[in-house]
Amino acid sequence: MTSTTQQPVxxxxxxxxxxxxxxxxxxxxxxxxxxxxxxxxxxxxxxVVLFVNSLWTRDAFTGLVIRELTPDxxxxxxxxPLYRNVTLRTVxxxxxxxxxxxxxxxxxxxYMARVASPRVRGLLTVAVLMPLWASYLVKAYTWRLxxxxxxxxxxxxxxxxxxxxxxxxxxVGLWLVFTYLWLPYMILPLYAGLERIPxxxxxxxxxxxxxxxxxxxxxxxxxxxxxxxxxxxxxxxLTLGDYIAPSLITTTQFIGNLIYLNFGVPDLPxxxxxxxxxxxxxxxxxxxxxxLGAFEAx
Amino acid sequence: MDRxxxxxxxxxxxLVLLFIYVPLGLVILYAxxxxxxxxxxxAGFTTQWVExxxxxxGLRQAFLTSIAAALGASSIALVLGTLxxxxxxxxxxxxxxTISFVVIFPIAxxxxxxxxxxxxxxxxxxxxxxxxxxxxxHATFCIVLVYNNVIARLRRTARSLEEASADLGxxxxxxxxxxxxPTIRTALIAGFLLAFxxxxxxxxxxxxxAGGLKTLPIWIFESFRLARxxxxxxxAGMVAILLSVIPVLIASRLTSGAGGVTGxxx
Numbered sequence: 001m002t003s004t005t006q007q008p009v010x011x012x013x014x015x016x017x018x019x020x021x022x023x024x025x026x027x028x029x030x031x032x033x034x035x036x037x038x039x040x041x042x043x044x045x046x047x048v049v050l051f052v053n054s055l056w057t058r059d060a061f062t063g064l065v066i067r068e069l070t071p072d073x074x075x076x077x078x079x080x081p082l083y084r085n086v087t088l089r090t091v092x093x094x095x096x097x098x099x100x101x102x103x104x105x106x107x108x109x110x111y112m113a114r115v116a117s118p119r120v121r122g123l124l125t126v127a128v129l130m131p132l133w134a135s136y137l138v139k140a141y142t143w144r145l146x147x148x149x150x151x152x153x154x155x156x157x158x159x160x161x162x163x164x165x166x167x168x169x170x171x172v173g174l175w176l177v178f179t180y181l182w183l184p185y186m187i188l189p190l191y192a193g194l195e196r197i198p199x200x201x202x203x204x205x206x207x208x209x210x211x212x213x214x215x216x217x218x219x220x221x222x223x224x225x226x227x228x229x230x231x232x233x234x235x236x237x238l239t240l241g242d243y244i245a246p247s248l249i250t251t252t253q254f255i256g257n258l259i260y261l262n263f264g265v266p267d268l269p270x271x272x273x274x275x276x277x278x279x280x281x282x283x284x285x286x287x288x289x290x291x292l293g294a295f296e297a298x
Numbered sequence: 299m300d301r302x303x304x305x306x307x308x309x310x311x312x313l314v315l316l317f318i319y320v321p322l323g324l325v326i327l328y329a330x331x332x333x334x335x336x337x338x339x340x341a342g343f344t345t346q347w348v349e350x351x352x353x354x355x356g357l358r359q360a361f362l363t364s365i366a367a368a369l370g371a372s373s374i375a376l377v378l379g380t381l382x383x384x385x386x387x388x389x390x391x392x393x394x395x396t397i398s399f400v401v402i403f404p405i406a407x408x409x410x411x412x413x414x415x416x417x418x419x420x421x422x423x424x425x426x427x428x429x430x431x432x433x434x435x436h437a438t439f440c441i442v443l444v445y446n447n448v449i450a451r452l453r454r455t456a457r458s459l460e461e462a463s464a465d466l467g468x469x470x471x472x473x474x475x476x477x478x479x480p481t482i483r484t485a486l487i488a489g490f491l492l493a494f495x496x497x498x499x500x501x502x503x504x505x506x507x508a509g510g511l512k513t514l515p516i517w518i519f520e521s522f523r524l525a526r527x528x529x530x531x532x533x534a535g536m537v538a539i540l541l542s543v544i545p546v547l548i549a550s551r552l553t554s555g556a557g558g559v560t561g562x563x564x
Contacts, residue, residue, distance in 0.1 A: 017471035028389045032397075035382035035441065039400045043412075043438050046419035050411075053418040104317075107310035115307055124311070126550065131318050133546040135499035135538035137515045141522055141531070142321040145328060150337040152324065180321065183314070212303065233406070241408020244501060244519065256410050263506065268418050275414040282408060 047279075054273035065269060073273035083258070087277055090255040093171065094239040097178040098186075098232045104179065105186040105231065112187075113194035125191070132184035140245045143177045147249065167249060174249045178239050185234035193227020193297055194220070229294035236285055240278045322539065329536045334529035351533035360517035361537070364498055367429060367513055371436030372493035378437070379444025379489060380482075387452035404439040412439065413506030420507070427509025435507045436497040443496065444489030447553060451485035484552040491545035491552075499542045514538055 020027045055069045077083045112124045131139070144167065146152050153164035165172035197220065205215040243256030255277055262271035289295070329348065333341035351357055379401075386397050404412055416435050420427055459481070463473040501515035508516060518534050521527040 014469060014471040017474065018469055021470040024389070028385060028391060031381045031385035031389070035378045035385070035397070035401070038378055038438070039404070039441065042434070043404055043415075044400070046415040047411075049419040049422055050415040053422065104314060107307055108314045111307040111311045115304060126547075127315060128318070129550065130543050130546065131322060133495055133542050134322060135515070135535065135542050137499060137501045137518055138325055138535035138538050139321065141518065141535060142325050144522065145324060145336045146321060148336045150335075152338045155338045180317065183318065187314075212300075237406065237408055241410040242502070243410060248522070256408075259410055259414060260505070263414065263417065268421055272414060272418050275411050278408045279411045282406070282411075286406065 050272050050275065053269050054276055056269040058267045058269050063266075073270050076270070077273060077277075083274070083277075086253055086255055086258060089171075089252075090240060090278075091281065093175065093178065093254065094236045096175060097182065097239045098235040100175070100179045101183050101186040101235045102190075102228055102232065104183060105190050109187050109190035109194055112191045114199075125188075128184050128187050128191075132188070136181065137244060139181055140177060140248050143173070143180065144248050147173045147176075167251075169251050171250055171252050174246055174252075177245050177249050178235075178242070181245065182235040182238055185238070186228075186231035189227045189230040189297055190224060193224040193230075197223050226293035226297040229289045229292045230297040233286065233289050233294060237282045240281060325532055325535045325539060329529075329532040331529070331532070336528060347529040347533045351530050351537075354530060356512070357514075357517060357530060357534060360512045360514045361534075363429065363511060364514040367432045367436060367504075368494045368497040370429075370433040371440055371497040372490050374433065374437035375440035375444050375493045376486065376490050379441045379493075380448050380486065382441065383445050383448035383452060387449050401442045401445050405442050409439075409500075409502035410506075413503040416503070417506040427507055428511050431507040431509065432504055432511070432513065435503045436493075436500060439503070440493035440496055443492040444486070447485040447489035447492070448482055450553075451482050455481045488549040488552040491549040495542045495545040495549075499538050 020030070052069075053065075054073055055071070057066050057068070057070055057072050058064070059066055108124075108128075112121050112128075116124060147164055147167055149166065151164075157164055165176075167173065201219055201223075202215060205219045210218065241256055243254065243260045246252070246254045246257055247260075255274065259271050259274045262268075262274060265271075327340060328336070330343050330345065331340035332344035332346070334347065382397060382401060385391075386394055412435065416431065416438075417427070419425075420431055425431070460473050460477055463477045464470075468476065499515055501513075501519060504513055504516060505519070512520070514534060515538065518531055518538065521534075522531050
């Protein structure tokens with residue numbers, strides 16, 4: 001842009017800026033119009049549309065959506081044991097994955113926060129952060145290579161006379177994959193939580209005769225509960241809504257698979273009704289997490 | 299802490315890092331594996347698959363679609379996230395706390411819920427799915443990344459700088475151009491890069507909004523079932539990893555490893 005065309009632009013921008021400077025409410029309105037319009041009207045609005053859709057039905061013959069409110073989808077879901085079983089299986093998986101992540105994350109988070117030198121700490125933070133961002137799909141997909149019949153895991157286990165869980169009906173492989181995928185989400189908040197504990201508290205505990213285990217149980221653990229819960233929001237919520245990893249790793253179905261399946265039929269009303277299940281569970285989880293102080297530890 | 303405990307912790311840390319990095323390394327290794335199957339150990343080294351991937355029109359098209367979607371989504375997120383950050387950091391108004399919550403909401407909910415909500419809305423209103431729908435979906439959960447970075451920077455910057463500028467006779471526009479903008483510039487770039495990285499490899503929401511259009515992750519997702527494509531998928535996977543990790547590394551440099559990067563994603 002040349003200076004001759006820039007001048008008038010800067011001039012009018014300057015006049016507008018000066019005018020806005022004296023009209024704070026207008027300025028605020030202009031700042032908020034875009035983001036609020038987008039997030040509240042478009043996003044929350046689309047959640048309302050989702051809810052309304054879940055009360056519609058699909059005509060089995062024509063495949064068209066009948067726009068009349070009825071609880072049929074929800075009655076179907078409750079009466080069919082398939083949906084109950086799949087929901088329980090999904091929640092169970094989310095809980096087990098969350099616990100596994102917490103157990104694995106603790107030693108490395110503790111090492112980063114309380115043992116490592118500042119330089120090593122910085123390097124480790126980047127080392128944990130980077131894979132968190134590396135393509136989710138590719139991370140899930142490599143486990144297909146690892147778990148496949150002629151893959152690395154079976155090659156490693158063969159000398160011991162063992163075999164991996166494979167890519168069949170077993171959900172053990174998926175448990176490994178979810179743990180792998182969400183582990184960094186648990187390590188980082190836990191590390192931040194452990195770092196915030198003042199060293200003087202640990203010294204006080206050992207001065208008062210607290211052995212390593214007692215200090216952990218009575219001092220460290222209660223103080224990092226908010227951080228643990230903050231990490232668990234990610235591990236729990238991400239497991240609950242995932243349909244990609246299950247479809248790559250196992251033939252067993254999870255709630256996400258059923259939603260995606262009905263989306264493809266397409267039976268949008270039923271898929272909408274099903275997707276309210278993870279929505280409600282996560283909202284309940286978030287409410288509990290907030291009570292435990294997790295939002296301050298995020 | 300005694301010696302044994304230190305050694306055990308160091309060992310555990312090393313094991314976790316191995317657990318995290320070995321699978322990522324495998325993708326890169328497989329991209330150059332001459333056998334072109336998932337069989338371990340690799341048969342030999344080849345750059346054949348990289349050449350094939352570059353020549354594959356479907357893959358190239360998917361790559362370009364992903365770049366377009368990510369650029370569009372992160373641009374929208376950049377504008378909306380910055381506006382929201384300025385509103386919350388510089389103004390007091392009714393519902394201010396709610397804004398921070400509403401910004402996080404799309405990323406705290408499982409992606410499948412966001413995907414279904416957008417998809418049913420597009421279907422119900424008759425709007426077509428495709429590139430625009432993908433951008434709308436991605437922008438929605440990318441806003442928080444820009445917002446977090448910009449608001450953190452605005453809170454750390456003393457308002458006295460802007461007041462000093464005004465006292466020295468600068469008008470609002472000059473203050474913005476010469477004081478406010480330079481202080482938030484790296485936060486804007488970092489937010490944009492994070493949004494780009496998140497959008498580029500997103501697949502859960504994308505599958506619900508793409509309506510048949512193929513982004514790079516969708517191409518990978520659909521191709522891994524085809525035995526002949528395994529080698530190409532590995533190359534595509536390597537590209538996806540690099541294009542999501544490099545922007546994040548730059549962003550974390552720009553914000554000197556500040557919290558904004560960890561904050562939220564899913």
